[in-house]
């Protein structure tokens with residue numbers, strides 16, 4: 263309720279105004295509203311901010327730069343840089359992606375060469391493709407970067423390492439010598455974020471600025487490895503784990519809130535010709551668009567909670583030196599980020615489109631959400647690349663399953679029990695245990711199918727890397743199937759263990775079944791191809807989904823109300839709690855800058871001459887138009 267936090271109408275602001283407004287609001291929130299004993303920029307308060315602020319700055323500073331200091335820094339380096347970063351006395355970003363490389367990290371070209379005589383690293387972008395490109399907060403805000411660069415000592419390359427590099431003067435904010443930095447220009451979304459470019463030419467930093475938790479360089483240039491070098495990729499794992507809740511579940515919940523509330527208000531057309539116009543939410547076609555997406559919000563939320571817990575437990579083990587969980591966590595986090603961002607982004611567009619013309623208006627709040635969710639499919643690991651990383655792990659596990667009993671998220675790959683489905687009615691297919699088994703069987707068959715195809719190609723003389731490349735689509739499908747069984751399985755377990763009222767558990771169970779059935783019906787080719795379902799059972803699966811839509815329709819608005827977004831957070835004329843969509847749309851449109859004058863200035867400049875001519879012709883004075 264603090265007016266300083268109230269959103270101004272972002273759609274009627276320029277990009278620079280949005281950049282400034284987001285910075286003002288974020289700093290106000292971080293410096294005034296939130297600090298209390300033990301506050302940290304990566305604590306629960308950040309979750310509040312991520313929910314409450316439609317656009318905020320310093321996402322990368324708080325969500326990536328600071329956690330990286332904790333992950334890669336020694337205790338001394340943390341003691342030096344964390345307090346400065348937490349109090350925003352230094353603003354940082356995570357500078358890894360380059361103009362020429364983002365996915366293939368071994369191809370990064372920025373070099374950090376050790377200068378033994380001066381005990382410094384010389385940072386250099388040897389060519390234009392080495393320039394850092396995309397990091398958030400880097401164009402105009404950050405004065406430091408956590409630079410990921412190839413370490414070179416005496417001409418020998420040691421791979422990607424993290425370096426703390428100051429890029430702007432802490433007093434004037436001017437770029438330092440050797441630093442060319444700026445904003446990369448307009449993008450599909452993240453209008454308020456200054457994603458930037460950074461060209462470093464022979465910038466010198468002290469030896470102590472190599473973040474040295476995992477490796478260090480002694481004054482004489484001796485390189486010491488201090489841990490599992492794959493932990494150097496750990497920051498990306500953490501962000502992939504955390505962004506699901508913040509950038510997928512939360513925005514999709516907002517979009518569903520808007521679309522369901524609007525669909526309950528918007529009357530359009532007739533179902534029974536003898537009755538009055540119906541709310542479009544009464545159309546089964548509309549329910550089929552919206553309610554599975556509402557279910558996705560809950561299931562992705564439950565699965566993300568499980569993944570966050572797994573990451574937390576893994577982090578505790580890493581502190582003890584045990585990194586054995588890293589391969590599974592990497593595969594799961596990469597797969598979850600890719601598959602849920604794909605589902606979430608597609609789902610947000612489905613519900614936007616379900617709102618007709620007004621869903622195309624920025625006043626609905628939906629285009630903002632859709633465009634922003636599209637970015638989740640690219641950043642923090644492009645989805646295809648992530649799905650292939652997940653598949654790489656699955657293929658290895660499938661081989662291992664032939665001789666070992668697997669555990670963890672891949673346990674089903676060594677489950678050779680009879681998994682045939684005996685469902686005879688659509689009710690049988692609404693049973694959580696049946697749905698879990700179906701998803702496990704489909705995933706196991708998809709992984710084995712891709713693996714078998716590649717093995718046969720290799721047996722016939724195809725090089726393994728070519729077989730991998732040619733079967734990539736099957737591998738990606740296997741990764742999706744694996745994640746779907748993980749989401750369904752963890753959600754069923756989570757709901758069964760949830761202590762809540764029977765009526766709430768009933769709704770959550772129905773939503774879980776809807777999510778699973780929608781997934782089955784959207785991928786029934788796999789379920790039939792792998793013998794999981796007969797054609798007749800596929801019909802039952804569709805009947806089961808339609809039945810759930812009917813059961814959930816009466817509670818649809820109540821379910822999205824439970825997300826408890828305020829009107830200010832939603833910023834939507836269609837999704838406001840009072841349902842006065844038309845009055846809100848009209849008021850919103852009238853505030854558009856285009857309407858600040860009755861006649862737009864340029865009309866006089868370009869249109870006026872023709873208007874006079876038209877009037878003369880109409881009144882019989884002037885010559886007829888050539889037309």
Ligand SMILES: CCCCCCCC/C=C\C/C=C/C(=O)SCCNC(=O)CCNC(=O)[C@H](O)C(C)(C)COP(=O)(O)OP(=O)(O)OC[C@H]1O[C@@H](n2cnc3c(N)ncnc32)[C@H](O)[C@@H]1OP(=O)(O)O
Nearest residue numbers: 325358364365366367492495498504505508592641642643
């Ligand atoms: C608080 C909430 C915060 C929310 C923030 C929301 C807003 C955020 C907005 C924007 C932020 C965006 C930031 C960014 O985009 S940062 C840049 C992200 N970039 C990437 O993700 C790059 C993706 N590419 C890679 O990760 C790698 O290049 C690769 C994994 C695709 C390939 O790496 P490579 O070294 O070539 O490895 P291999 O494929 O050969 O595999 C080798 C081996 O290593 C294992 N492995 C790979 N990655 C990891 C990892 N991250 N962790 C652990 N292990 C890993 C891999 O499995 C192989 O193992 P093996 O099979 O046993 O050999």
Ligand SMILES: Cc1cc2nc3c(=O)[nH]c(=O)nc-3n(C[C@H](O)[C@H](O)[C@H](O)COP(=O)(O)OP(=O)(O)OC[C@H]3O[C@@H](n4cnc5c(N)ncnc54)[C@H](O)[C@@H]3O)c2cc1C
Nearest residue numbers: 356357358359363364365396397398637641642643644646
């Ligand atoms: C909004 C936004 C914010 C970002 N913030 C940051 C940030 O703060 N810090 C940072 O360092 N970076 C950031 N990035 C960059 C982001 O991490 C990269 O864009 C991402 O890793 C993809 O890399 P790329 O852009 O080089 O695409 P590429 O890897 O070039 O991908 C291009 C296409 O090639 C395909 N492809 C690539 N490799 C393979 C493969 N092995 N197999 C099959 N297909 C493949 C991809 O699937 C894709 O379709 C941000 C990007 C965006 C959009």
